[in-house]
Amino acid sequence: MSEPTHIPIWVQPPCEISRLQGKRILVEYRLWRRHHHKAIGHIRITGPNAAGLVAIDLVMPTLYPRVDHGTVAISLTEQQALRIVEADGVSTDFVYEGVLYLRSDESEDTRAWTRPPKIVVPDEIT
Numbered sequence: 597m598s599e600p601t602h603i604p605i606w607v608q609p610p611c612e613i614s615r616l617q618g619k620r621i622l623v624e625y626r627l628w629r630r631h632h633h634k635a636i637g638h639i640r641i642t643g644p645n646a647a648g649l650v651a652i653d654l655v656m657p658t659l660y661p662r663v664d665h666g667t668v669a670i671s672l673t674e675q676q677a678l679r680i681v682e683a684d685g686v687s688t689d690f691v692y693e694g695v696l697y698l699r700s701d702e703s704e705d706t707r708a709w710t711r712p713p714k715i716v717v718p719d720e721i722t
Contacts, residue, residue: 604642604651607674613650617641619689621680623654625670625696632695636688639680640669652677654692670696 609616616639624634637656644650654670672680676696683691 603671604653605671605673606643606645606647606649606651607672607677608648609641609644609650609652610677610680613641613644616652616680616690620687621654621690621692622683622688623656623670623692623696624694625656637667639690652680654696 619639620636621639622634622636624632626632635656637654640653640655642651642653652672654672655667656670657666658668676692676694679693680690681693683689
């Protein structure tokens with residue numbers, strides 16, 4: 597089974613691309629419902645294209661790396677790229693402020709948690 601083709605998201609760079617390319621970044625990303633993973637990866641810049649836009653990917657290790665699948669590339673939108681801030685420079689060069697979701701089709705209401713909540717009205721409270 598082949599990997600899907602990576603389609604870049606072209607964005608305006610938040611700063612000079614030479615400051616970002618190949619730098620270490622600490623990111624918290626959500627693997628599935630209520631399971632977050634914090635890891636140090638690196639920033640990969642593609643471009644610029646003819647319009648002067650770049651593609652910013654965060655190349656992160658997977659939780660359980662296998663020989664053929666050791667990393668995952670998370671493409672950032674322009675709004676997400678603005679959340680990259682400088683760190684102390686000791687353990688990482690940058691930190692992503694926030695949590696990245698690896699699957700856009702998930703929410704708190706997916707999978708086994710699709711039951712509606714139980715609503716308690718004042719008459720039932722004893």
